Amino acid sequence: MRRHELTDQEWELLAPLIPQASTGRPRVSDRQVINGMVYKIRTGISWRDLPERYGPWKTVYTRFRRYALDGVFTQALQQIQARADAGGDIDWLVQIDSTIVRAHQHAAATGRKGDQQAGRTGRSALGQSRGGLTTKVHLACDGQGRPLAILVTPGQRHDSVCARPLLERIRVPRTGPGRPRCRPDHVIADKAYSSRGFRAYLRRRGIAHTIPEKSDQQRHRYNRGRQGGRPPVFDRHIYRQRNIVERCFNRLKGFRGIATRYEKTAVSYEAAVTLASFLLWARSV
Incomplete structure:
Protein backbone atom coordinates (compact mmCIF):
# COMPACT_ATOMS: atom_id res chain seq x y z
CA MET A 1 0.00 0.00 0.00
CA ARG A 2 1.33 3.42 -0.99
CA ARG A 3 0.67 6.74 0.66
CA HIS A 4 -2.82 8.23 0.06
CA GLU A 5 -4.29 4.83 -0.84
CA LEU A 6 -6.99 2.69 0.76
CA THR A 7 -6.01 0.32 3.54
CA ASP A 8 -7.27 -3.27 3.45
CA GLN A 9 -9.89 -2.44 6.08
CA GLU A 10 -11.17 0.58 4.14
CA TRP A 11 -11.35 -1.43 0.92
CA GLU A 12 -13.29 -4.25 2.64
CA LEU A 13 -15.91 -1.69 3.71
CA LEU A 14 -16.16 -0.02 0.29
CA ALA A 15 -15.76 -2.99 -2.11
CA PRO A 16 -19.28 -4.48 -1.71
CA LEU A 17 -20.84 -1.10 -2.60
CA ILE A 18 -18.99 -0.59 -5.90
CA PRO A 19 -21.14 -1.44 -8.97
CA GLN A 20 -19.85 -4.42 -10.92
CA ALA A 21 -19.92 -4.66 -14.71
CA SER A 22 -21.63 -7.87 -15.86
CA THR A 23 -20.62 -7.64 -19.53
CA GLY A 24 -17.90 -6.08 -21.65
CA ARG A 25 -14.16 -6.38 -21.81
CA PRO A 26 -12.05 -6.72 -18.63
CA ARG A 27 -11.64 -3.36 -16.97
CA VAL A 28 -9.09 -1.77 -14.68
CA SER A 29 -9.25 -3.09 -11.10
CA ASP A 30 -11.83 -1.28 -8.98
CA ARG A 31 -9.41 -0.88 -6.10
CA GLN A 32 -6.79 0.57 -8.41
CA VAL A 33 -9.27 3.12 -9.75
CA ILE A 34 -10.62 4.06 -6.31
CA ASN A 35 -7.05 4.53 -5.12
CA GLY A 36 -6.57 6.96 -8.01
CA MET A 37 -9.65 8.93 -6.89
CA VAL A 38 -8.42 9.08 -3.29
CA TYR A 39 -4.94 10.14 -4.45
CA LYS A 40 -6.43 12.90 -6.57
CA ILE A 41 -8.59 14.24 -3.71
CA ARG A 42 -5.74 13.98 -1.22
CA THR A 43 -3.20 15.84 -3.33
CA GLY A 44 -5.45 18.14 -5.39
CA ILE A 45 -3.60 17.42 -8.64
CA SER A 46 -5.21 17.53 -12.06
CA TRP A 47 -6.88 14.38 -13.36
CA ARG A 48 -4.43 14.36 -16.27
CA ASP A 49 -1.49 14.27 -13.84
CA LEU A 50 -2.52 11.06 -12.07
CA PRO A 51 0.39 8.59 -11.76
CA GLU A 52 0.31 5.78 -14.33
CA ARG A 53 0.00 3.13 -11.62
CA TYR A 54 -3.70 4.01 -11.35
CA GLY A 55 -4.37 3.31 -15.01
CA PRO A 56 -5.54 5.74 -17.70
CA TRP A 57 -6.65 9.02 -16.15
CA LYS A 58 -9.74 9.11 -18.36
CA THR A 59 -10.84 5.78 -16.89
CA VAL A 60 -10.45 7.07 -13.33
CA TYR A 61 -12.26 10.32 -14.10
CA THR A 62 -15.08 8.68 -16.05
CA ARG A 63 -15.75 6.18 -13.29
CA PHE A 64 -15.59 8.91 -10.61
CA ARG A 65 -18.09 10.99 -12.56
CA ARG A 66 -20.39 7.99 -13.00
CA TYR A 67 -20.23 7.15 -9.28
CA ALA A 68 -20.92 10.81 -8.42
CA LEU A 69 -24.04 10.94 -10.60
CA ASP A 70 -25.29 7.57 -9.32
CA GLY A 71 -24.75 8.49 -5.67
CA VAL A 72 -22.42 5.55 -5.00
CA PHE A 73 -20.35 7.42 -2.41
CA THR A 74 -23.47 8.70 -0.66
CA GLN A 75 -24.79 5.15 -0.37
CA ALA A 76 -21.42 3.98 0.95
CA LEU A 77 -21.43 6.73 3.59
CA GLN A 78 -24.95 5.79 4.68
CA GLN A 79 -24.06 2.11 4.91
CA ILE A 80 -21.08 2.69 7.16
CA GLN A 81 -23.21 5.02 9.29
CA ALA A 82 -25.86 2.29 9.56
CA ARG A 83 -23.22 -0.17 10.70
CA ALA A 84 -22.02 2.23 13.39
CA ASP A 85 -25.57 3.02 14.52
CA ALA A 86 -26.40 -0.67 14.86
CA GLY A 87 -23.47 -1.00 17.27
CA GLY A 88 -24.52 2.10 19.22
CA ASP A 89 -21.41 3.96 18.06
CA ILE A 90 -23.12 7.19 16.89
CA ASP A 91 -23.40 10.07 19.35
CA TRP A 92 -26.57 11.91 18.35
CA LEU A 93 -25.43 15.19 19.90
CA VAL A 94 -25.21 16.76 16.44
CA GLN A 95 -23.29 19.93 15.57
CA ILE A 96 -23.91 21.93 12.41
CA ASP A 97 -21.75 24.60 10.78
CA SER A 98 -20.34 25.67 7.42
CA THR A 99 -17.00 26.59 5.89
CA ILE A 100 -15.97 28.66 2.88
CA VAL A 101 -13.85 27.05 0.15
CA ARG A 102 -12.09 29.08 -2.51
CA ALA A 103 -12.66 27.95 -6.08
CA HIS A 104 -9.62 27.47 -8.29
CA GLN A 105 -9.61 29.13 -11.70
CA HIS A 106 -10.14 25.69 -13.29
CA ALA A 107 -13.36 25.25 -11.30
CA ALA A 108 -14.52 28.73 -12.30
CA ALA A 109 -14.48 27.86 -16.03
CA THR A 110 -18.13 26.81 -16.25
CA GLY A 111 -18.21 26.72 -20.04
CA ARG A 112 -19.86 29.18 -22.40
CA LYS A 113 -20.21 32.78 -21.28
CA GLY A 114 -23.98 32.57 -21.31
CA ASP A 115 -23.88 29.69 -18.82
CA GLN A 116 -21.49 31.25 -16.33
CA GLN A 117 -24.03 33.25 -14.34
CA ALA A 118 -26.48 30.32 -14.17
CA GLY A 119 -23.67 27.98 -13.19
CA ARG A 120 -22.52 30.14 -10.31
CA THR A 121 -25.93 30.26 -8.66
CA GLY A 122 -27.27 26.83 -9.51
CA ARG A 123 -25.63 23.84 -11.12
CA SER A 124 -22.03 24.66 -10.16
CA ALA A 125 -22.68 26.05 -6.64
CA LEU A 126 -20.23 28.93 -7.15
CA GLY A 127 -20.91 32.24 -5.44
CA GLN A 128 -19.37 35.66 -5.94
CA SER A 129 -17.67 36.92 -2.76
CA ARG A 130 -15.14 39.65 -1.98
CA GLY A 131 -12.33 37.16 -2.39
CA GLY A 132 -13.62 35.80 -5.68
CA LEU A 133 -15.63 32.69 -6.49
CA THR A 134 -16.34 30.52 -3.47
CA THR A 135 -18.32 27.48 -2.44
CA LYS A 136 -19.77 26.84 1.01
CA VAL A 137 -19.79 23.36 2.54
CA HIS A 138 -22.51 22.87 5.18
CA LEU A 139 -21.86 19.98 7.54
CA ALA A 140 -23.70 18.09 10.26
CA CYS A 141 -21.48 15.80 12.35
CA ASP A 142 -22.08 13.50 15.29
CA GLY A 143 -20.65 13.91 18.78
CA GLN A 144 -17.43 12.18 17.71
CA GLY A 145 -16.76 14.55 14.82
CA ARG A 146 -17.82 12.30 11.93
CA PRO A 147 -19.95 13.68 9.06
CA LEU A 148 -23.63 12.73 9.05
CA ALA A 149 -24.84 15.01 6.24
CA ILE A 150 -23.28 17.34 3.66
CA LEU A 151 -24.74 20.20 1.62
CA VAL A 152 -22.85 22.23 -1.00
CA THR A 153 -24.10 25.74 -1.91
CA PRO A 154 -22.76 28.97 -3.42
CA GLY A 155 -20.43 30.82 -1.06
CA GLN A 156 -22.76 33.73 -0.32
CA ARG A 157 -25.66 31.53 0.87
CA HIS A 158 -26.50 32.25 4.52
CA ASP A 159 -26.18 29.45 7.06
CA SER A 160 -29.67 29.83 8.51
CA VAL A 161 -31.26 29.33 5.07
CA CYS A 162 -29.51 25.97 4.69
CA ALA A 163 -30.00 24.69 8.25
CA ARG A 164 -33.28 22.90 7.60
CA PRO A 165 -32.24 21.26 4.26
CA LEU A 166 -29.01 20.13 5.94
CA LEU A 167 -30.76 18.40 8.85
CA GLU A 168 -33.22 16.79 6.45
CA ARG A 169 -30.26 15.14 4.71
CA ILE A 170 -29.45 13.13 7.85
CA ARG A 171 -30.65 9.66 6.94
CA VAL A 172 -29.02 6.69 8.69
CA PRO A 173 -30.55 3.40 7.48
CA ARG A 174 -31.34 0.53 9.83
CA THR A 175 -29.49 -2.75 9.42
CA GLY A 176 -32.79 -4.55 10.08
CA PRO A 177 -36.44 -3.54 9.58
CA GLY A 178 -37.48 0.00 10.33
CA ARG A 179 -37.28 3.48 8.91
CA PRO A 180 -33.93 5.32 8.62
CA ARG A 181 -33.08 7.51 11.58
CA CYS A 182 -33.40 11.17 10.64
CA ARG A 183 -33.81 12.97 13.96
CA PRO A 184 -30.89 13.97 16.24
CA ASP A 185 -31.26 13.99 20.01
CA HIS A 186 -29.73 17.45 20.32
CA VAL A 187 -28.44 20.11 17.89
CA ILE A 188 -25.64 22.58 18.65
CA ALA A 189 -25.10 25.60 16.37
CA ASP A 190 -23.61 29.09 16.53
CA LYS A 191 -25.33 32.48 16.34
CA ALA A 192 -25.70 32.31 12.56
CA TYR A 193 -28.50 29.77 13.08
CA SER A 194 -30.36 31.85 15.68
CA SER A 195 -33.76 32.53 14.12
CA ARG A 196 -37.34 32.05 15.22
CA GLY A 197 -38.14 29.94 12.20
CA PHE A 198 -35.31 27.45 12.78
CA ARG A 199 -36.03 27.19 16.52
CA ALA A 200 -39.71 26.54 15.75
CA TYR A 201 -38.72 23.87 13.22
CA LEU A 202 -36.59 22.09 15.82
CA ARG A 203 -39.39 22.25 18.39
CA ARG A 204 -41.88 20.76 15.92
CA ARG A 205 -39.56 17.81 15.37
CA GLY A 206 -38.94 17.40 19.10
CA ILE A 207 -35.21 18.18 18.81
CA ALA A 208 -33.51 19.87 21.76
CA HIS A 209 -31.07 22.59 20.74
CA THR A 210 -28.35 24.86 22.09
CA ILE A 211 -28.03 28.02 19.98
CA PRO A 212 -26.85 31.39 21.38
CA GLU A 213 -29.08 34.38 20.79
CA LYS A 214 -27.86 37.27 18.65
CA SER A 215 -27.32 40.63 20.37
CA ASP A 216 -29.86 42.43 18.16
CA GLN A 217 -32.45 39.77 18.96
CA GLN A 218 -31.78 40.28 22.67
CA ARG A 219 -32.23 44.06 22.35
CA HIS A 220 -35.44 43.61 20.39
CA ARG A 221 -36.83 41.27 23.04
CA TYR A 222 -35.86 43.65 25.88
CA ASN A 223 -37.43 46.63 24.11
CA ARG A 224 -40.74 44.79 23.86
CA GLY A 225 -40.84 44.24 27.59
CA ARG A 226 -43.20 41.49 28.73
CA GLN A 227 -44.40 40.97 25.19
CA GLY A 228 -40.89 40.02 24.17
CA GLY A 229 -41.21 36.66 25.90
CA ARG A 230 -38.60 34.65 27.74
CA PRO A 231 -35.07 34.17 26.38
CA PRO A 232 -34.36 30.79 24.77
CA VAL A 233 -32.71 28.20 26.98
CA PHE A 234 -28.95 28.14 26.52
CA ASP A 235 -26.57 25.65 28.17
CA LYS A 253 -9.57 20.09 4.65
CA GLY A 254 -6.55 17.87 5.12
CA PHE A 255 -7.63 16.69 1.66
CA ARG A 256 -6.19 19.35 -0.67
CA GLY A 257 -8.86 18.65 -3.26
CA ILE A 258 -11.46 19.74 -0.71
CA ALA A 259 -9.63 22.65 0.92
CA THR A 260 -9.56 24.22 -2.57
CA ARG A 261 -12.27 23.42 -5.07
CA TYR A 262 -10.95 22.22 -8.43
CA GLU A 263 -14.10 20.44 -9.68
CA LYS A 264 -16.28 22.32 -12.15
CA THR A 265 -19.62 20.85 -11.09
CA ALA A 266 -21.22 20.81 -7.66
CA VAL A 267 -22.05 17.11 -8.09
CA SER A 268 -18.39 16.16 -8.50
CA TYR A 269 -17.22 18.37 -5.64
CA GLU A 270 -19.90 17.04 -3.29
CA ALA A 271 -18.94 13.49 -4.27
CA ALA A 272 -15.32 14.26 -3.36
CA VAL A 273 -16.40 15.59 0.07
CA THR A 274 -18.58 12.50 0.55
CA LEU A 275 -15.71 10.13 -0.32
CA ALA A 276 -13.46 11.94 2.17
CA SER A 277 -16.21 11.69 4.79
CA PHE A 278 -16.43 7.94 4.16
CA LEU A 279 -12.69 7.64 4.81
CA LEU A 280 -13.07 9.51 8.11
CA TRP A 281 -15.74 7.02 9.15
CA ALA A 282 -13.74 4.00 7.96
CA ARG A 283 -10.82 5.00 10.18
CA SER A 284 -13.01 5.31 13.27
CA VAL A 285 -15.11 2.13 13.17
Whole structure:
Protein backbone atom coordinates (compact mmCIF):
# COMPACT_ATOMS: atom_id res chain seq x y z
CA MET A 1 0.00 0.00 0.00
CA ARG A 2 1.33 3.42 -0.99
CA ARG A 3 0.67 6.74 0.66
CA HIS A 4 -2.82 8.23 0.06
CA GLU A 5 -4.29 4.83 -0.84
CA LEU A 6 -6.99 2.69 0.76
CA THR A 7 -6.01 0.32 3.54
CA ASP A 8 -7.27 -3.27 3.45
CA GLN A 9 -9.89 -2.44 6.08
CA GLU A 10 -11.17 0.58 4.14
CA TRP A 11 -11.35 -1.43 0.92
CA GLU A 12 -13.29 -4.25 2.64
CA LEU A 13 -15.91 -1.69 3.71
CA LEU A 14 -16.16 -0.02 0.29
CA ALA A 15 -15.76 -2.99 -2.11
CA PRO A 16 -19.28 -4.48 -1.71
CA LEU A 17 -20.84 -1.10 -2.60
CA ILE A 18 -18.99 -0.59 -5.90
CA PRO A 19 -21.14 -1.44 -8.97
CA GLN A 20 -19.85 -4.42 -10.92
CA ALA A 21 -19.92 -4.66 -14.71
CA SER A 22 -21.63 -7.87 -15.86
CA THR A 23 -20.62 -7.64 -19.53
CA GLY A 24 -17.90 -6.08 -21.65
CA ARG A 25 -14.16 -6.38 -21.81
CA PRO A 26 -12.05 -6.72 -18.63
CA ARG A 27 -11.64 -3.36 -16.97
CA VAL A 28 -9.09 -1.77 -14.68
CA SER A 29 -9.25 -3.09 -11.10
CA ASP A 30 -11.83 -1.28 -8.98
CA ARG A 31 -9.41 -0.88 -6.10
CA GLN A 32 -6.79 0.57 -8.41
CA VAL A 33 -9.27 3.12 -9.75
CA ILE A 34 -10.62 4.06 -6.31
CA ASN A 35 -7.05 4.53 -5.12
CA GLY A 36 -6.57 6.96 -8.01
CA MET A 37 -9.65 8.93 -6.89
CA VAL A 38 -8.42 9.08 -3.29
CA TYR A 39 -4.94 10.14 -4.45
CA LYS A 40 -6.43 12.90 -6.57
CA ILE A 41 -8.59 14.24 -3.71
CA ARG A 42 -5.74 13.98 -1.22
CA THR A 43 -3.20 15.84 -3.33
CA GLY A 44 -5.45 18.14 -5.39
CA ILE A 45 -3.60 17.42 -8.64
CA SER A 46 -5.21 17.53 -12.06
CA TRP A 47 -6.88 14.38 -13.36
CA ARG A 48 -4.43 14.36 -16.27
CA ASP A 49 -1.49 14.27 -13.84
CA LEU A 50 -2.52 11.06 -12.07
CA PRO A 51 0.39 8.59 -11.76
CA GLU A 52 0.31 5.78 -14.33
CA ARG A 53 0.00 3.13 -11.62
CA TYR A 54 -3.70 4.01 -11.35
CA GLY A 55 -4.37 3.31 -15.01
CA PRO A 56 -5.54 5.74 -17.70
CA TRP A 57 -6.65 9.02 -16.15
CA LYS A 58 -9.74 9.11 -18.36
CA THR A 59 -10.84 5.78 -16.89
CA VAL A 60 -10.45 7.07 -13.33
CA TYR A 61 -12.26 10.32 -14.10
CA THR A 62 -15.08 8.68 -16.05
CA ARG A 63 -15.75 6.18 -13.29
CA PHE A 64 -15.59 8.91 -10.61
CA ARG A 65 -18.09 10.99 -12.56
CA ARG A 66 -20.39 7.99 -13.00
CA TYR A 67 -20.23 7.15 -9.28
CA ALA A 68 -20.92 10.81 -8.42
CA LEU A 69 -24.04 10.94 -10.60
CA ASP A 70 -25.29 7.57 -9.32
CA GLY A 71 -24.75 8.49 -5.67
CA VAL A 72 -22.42 5.55 -5.00
CA PHE A 73 -20.35 7.42 -2.41
CA THR A 74 -23.47 8.70 -0.66
CA GLN A 75 -24.79 5.15 -0.37
CA ALA A 76 -21.42 3.98 0.95
CA LEU A 77 -21.43 6.73 3.59
CA GLN A 78 -24.95 5.79 4.68
CA GLN A 79 -24.06 2.11 4.91
CA ILE A 80 -21.08 2.69 7.16
CA GLN A 81 -23.21 5.02 9.29
CA ALA A 82 -25.86 2.29 9.56
CA ARG A 83 -23.22 -0.17 10.70
CA ALA A 84 -22.02 2.23 13.39
CA ASP A 85 -25.57 3.02 14.52
CA ALA A 86 -26.40 -0.67 14.86
CA GLY A 87 -23.47 -1.00 17.27
CA GLY A 88 -24.52 2.10 19.22
CA ASP A 89 -21.41 3.96 18.06
CA ILE A 90 -23.12 7.19 16.89
CA ASP A 91 -23.40 10.07 19.35
CA TRP A 92 -26.57 11.91 18.35
CA LEU A 93 -25.43 15.19 19.90
CA VAL A 94 -25.21 16.76 16.44
CA GLN A 95 -23.29 19.93 15.57
CA ILE A 96 -23.91 21.93 12.41
CA ASP A 97 -21.75 24.60 10.78
CA SER A 98 -20.34 25.67 7.42
CA THR A 99 -17.00 26.59 5.89
CA ILE A 100 -15.97 28.66 2.88
CA VAL A 101 -13.85 27.05 0.15
CA ARG A 102 -12.09 29.08 -2.51
CA ALA A 103 -12.66 27.95 -6.08
CA HIS A 104 -9.62 27.47 -8.29
CA GLN A 105 -9.61 29.13 -11.70
CA HIS A 106 -10.14 25.69 -13.29
CA ALA A 107 -13.36 25.25 -11.30
CA ALA A 108 -14.52 28.73 -12.30
CA ALA A 109 -14.48 27.86 -16.03
CA THR A 110 -18.13 26.81 -16.25
CA GLY A 111 -18.21 26.72 -20.04
CA ARG A 112 -19.86 29.18 -22.40
CA LYS A 113 -20.21 32.78 -21.28
CA GLY A 114 -23.98 32.57 -21.31
CA ASP A 115 -23.88 29.69 -18.82
CA GLN A 116 -21.49 31.25 -16.33
CA GLN A 117 -24.03 33.25 -14.34
CA ALA A 118 -26.48 30.32 -14.17
CA GLY A 119 -23.67 27.98 -13.19
CA ARG A 120 -22.52 30.14 -10.31
CA THR A 121 -25.93 30.26 -8.66
CA GLY A 122 -27.27 26.83 -9.51
CA ARG A 123 -25.63 23.84 -11.12
CA SER A 124 -22.03 24.66 -10.16
CA ALA A 125 -22.68 26.05 -6.64
CA LEU A 126 -20.23 28.93 -7.15
CA GLY A 127 -20.91 32.24 -5.44
CA GLN A 128 -19.37 35.66 -5.94
CA SER A 129 -17.67 36.92 -2.76
CA ARG A 130 -15.14 39.65 -1.98
CA GLY A 131 -12.33 37.16 -2.39
CA GLY A 132 -13.62 35.80 -5.68
CA LEU A 133 -15.63 32.69 -6.49
CA THR A 134 -16.34 30.52 -3.47
CA THR A 135 -18.32 27.48 -2.44
CA LYS A 136 -19.77 26.84 1.01
CA VAL A 137 -19.79 23.36 2.54
CA HIS A 138 -22.51 22.87 5.18
CA LEU A 139 -21.86 19.98 7.54
CA ALA A 140 -23.70 18.09 10.26
CA CYS A 141 -21.48 15.80 12.35
CA ASP A 142 -22.08 13.50 15.29
CA GLY A 143 -20.65 13.91 18.78
CA GLN A 144 -17.43 12.18 17.71
CA GLY A 145 -16.76 14.55 14.82
CA ARG A 146 -17.82 12.30 11.93
CA PRO A 147 -19.95 13.68 9.06
CA LEU A 148 -23.63 12.73 9.05
CA ALA A 149 -24.84 15.01 6.24
CA ILE A 150 -23.28 17.34 3.66
CA LEU A 151 -24.74 20.20 1.62
CA VAL A 152 -22.85 22.23 -1.00
CA THR A 153 -24.10 25.74 -1.91
CA PRO A 154 -22.76 28.97 -3.42
CA GLY A 155 -20.43 30.82 -1.06
CA GLN A 156 -22.76 33.73 -0.32
CA ARG A 157 -25.66 31.53 0.87
CA HIS A 158 -26.50 32.25 4.52
CA ASP A 159 -26.18 29.45 7.06
CA SER A 160 -29.67 29.83 8.51
CA VAL A 161 -31.26 29.33 5.07
CA CYS A 162 -29.51 25.97 4.69
CA ALA A 163 -30.00 24.69 8.25
CA ARG A 164 -33.28 22.90 7.60
CA PRO A 165 -32.24 21.26 4.26
CA LEU A 166 -29.01 20.13 5.94
CA LEU A 167 -30.76 18.40 8.85
CA GLU A 168 -33.22 16.79 6.45
CA ARG A 169 -30.26 15.14 4.71
CA ILE A 170 -29.45 13.13 7.85
CA ARG A 171 -30.65 9.66 6.94
CA VAL A 172 -29.02 6.69 8.69
CA PRO A 173 -30.55 3.40 7.48
CA ARG A 174 -31.34 0.53 9.83
CA THR A 175 -29.49 -2.75 9.42
CA GLY A 176 -32.79 -4.55 10.08
CA PRO A 177 -36.44 -3.54 9.58
CA GLY A 178 -37.48 0.00 10.33
CA ARG A 179 -37.28 3.48 8.91
CA PRO A 180 -33.93 5.32 8.62
CA ARG A 181 -33.08 7.51 11.58
CA CYS A 182 -33.40 11.17 10.64
CA ARG A 183 -33.81 12.97 13.96
CA PRO A 184 -30.89 13.97 16.24
CA ASP A 185 -31.26 13.99 20.01
CA HIS A 186 -29.73 17.45 20.32
CA VAL A 187 -28.44 20.11 17.89
CA ILE A 188 -25.64 22.58 18.65
CA ALA A 189 -25.10 25.60 16.37
CA ASP A 190 -23.61 29.09 16.53
CA LYS A 191 -25.33 32.48 16.34
CA ALA A 192 -25.70 32.31 12.56
CA TYR A 193 -28.50 29.77 13.08
CA SER A 194 -30.36 31.85 15.68
CA SER A 195 -33.76 32.53 14.12
CA ARG A 196 -37.34 32.05 15.22
CA GLY A 197 -38.14 29.94 12.20
CA PHE A 198 -35.31 27.45 12.78
CA ARG A 199 -36.03 27.19 16.52
CA ALA A 200 -39.71 26.54 15.75
CA TYR A 201 -38.72 23.87 13.22
CA LEU A 202 -36.59 22.09 15.82
CA ARG A 203 -39.39 22.25 18.39
CA ARG A 204 -41.88 20.76 15.92
CA ARG A 205 -39.56 17.81 15.37
CA GLY A 206 -38.94 17.40 19.10
CA ILE A 207 -35.21 18.18 18.81
CA ALA A 208 -33.51 19.87 21.76
CA HIS A 209 -31.07 22.59 20.74
CA THR A 210 -28.35 24.86 22.09
CA ILE A 211 -28.03 28.02 19.98
CA PRO A 212 -26.85 31.39 21.38
CA GLU A 213 -29.08 34.38 20.79
CA LYS A 214 -27.86 37.27 18.65
CA SER A 215 -27.32 40.63 20.37
CA ASP A 216 -29.86 42.43 18.16
CA GLN A 217 -32.45 39.77 18.96
CA GLN A 218 -31.78 40.28 22.67
CA ARG A 219 -32.23 44.06 22.35
CA HIS A 220 -35.44 43.61 20.39
CA ARG A 221 -36.83 41.27 23.04
CA TYR A 222 -35.86 43.65 25.88
CA ASN A 223 -37.43 46.63 24.11
CA ARG A 224 -40.74 44.79 23.86
CA GLY A 225 -40.84 44.24 27.59
CA ARG A 226 -43.20 41.49 28.73
CA GLN A 227 -44.40 40.97 25.19
CA GLY A 228 -40.89 40.02 24.17
CA GLY A 229 -41.21 36.66 25.90
CA ARG A 230 -38.60 34.65 27.74
CA PRO A 231 -35.07 34.17 26.38
CA PRO A 232 -34.36 30.79 24.77
CA VAL A 233 -32.71 28.20 26.98
CA PHE A 234 -28.95 28.14 26.52
CA ASP A 235 -26.57 25.65 28.17
CA ARG A 236 -22.99 26.94 28.11
CA HIS A 237 -21.60 23.57 29.17
CA ILE A 238 -23.13 21.81 26.14
CA TYR A 239 -22.14 24.66 23.81
CA ARG A 240 -18.47 24.08 24.63
CA GLN A 241 -18.64 20.90 22.54
CA ARG A 242 -19.29 22.89 19.35
CA ASN A 243 -15.56 22.80 18.57
CA ILE A 244 -16.06 19.18 17.46
CA VAL A 245 -17.50 20.30 14.12
CA GLU A 246 -14.53 22.65 13.65
CA ARG A 247 -12.16 19.73 14.13
CA CYS A 248 -14.17 17.74 11.61
CA PHE A 249 -13.72 20.52 9.04
CA ASN A 250 -10.01 20.52 9.84
CA ARG A 251 -9.73 16.82 9.01
CA LEU A 252 -11.75 17.21 5.81
CA LYS A 253 -9.57 20.09 4.65
CA GLY A 254 -6.55 17.87 5.12
CA PHE A 255 -7.63 16.69 1.66
CA ARG A 256 -6.19 19.35 -0.67
CA GLY A 257 -8.86 18.65 -3.26
CA ILE A 258 -11.46 19.74 -0.71
CA ALA A 259 -9.63 22.65 0.92
CA THR A 260 -9.56 24.22 -2.57
CA ARG A 261 -12.27 23.42 -5.07
CA TYR A 262 -10.95 22.22 -8.43
CA GLU A 263 -14.10 20.44 -9.68
CA LYS A 264 -16.28 22.32 -12.15
CA THR A 265 -19.62 20.85 -11.09
CA ALA A 266 -21.22 20.81 -7.66
CA VAL A 267 -22.05 17.11 -8.09
CA SER A 268 -18.39 16.16 -8.50
CA TYR A 269 -17.22 18.37 -5.64
CA GLU A 270 -19.90 17.04 -3.29
CA ALA A 271 -18.94 13.49 -4.27
CA ALA A 272 -15.32 14.26 -3.36
CA VAL A 273 -16.40 15.59 0.07
CA THR A 274 -18.58 12.50 0.55
CA LEU A 275 -15.71 10.13 -0.32
CA ALA A 276 -13.46 11.94 2.17
CA SER A 277 -16.21 11.69 4.79
CA PHE A 278 -16.43 7.94 4.16
CA LEU A 279 -12.69 7.64 4.81
CA LEU A 280 -13.07 9.51 8.11
CA TRP A 281 -15.74 7.02 9.15
CA ALA A 282 -13.74 4.00 7.96
CA ARG A 283 -10.82 5.00 10.18
CA SER A 284 -13.01 5.31 13.27
CA VAL A 285 -15.11 2.13 13.17
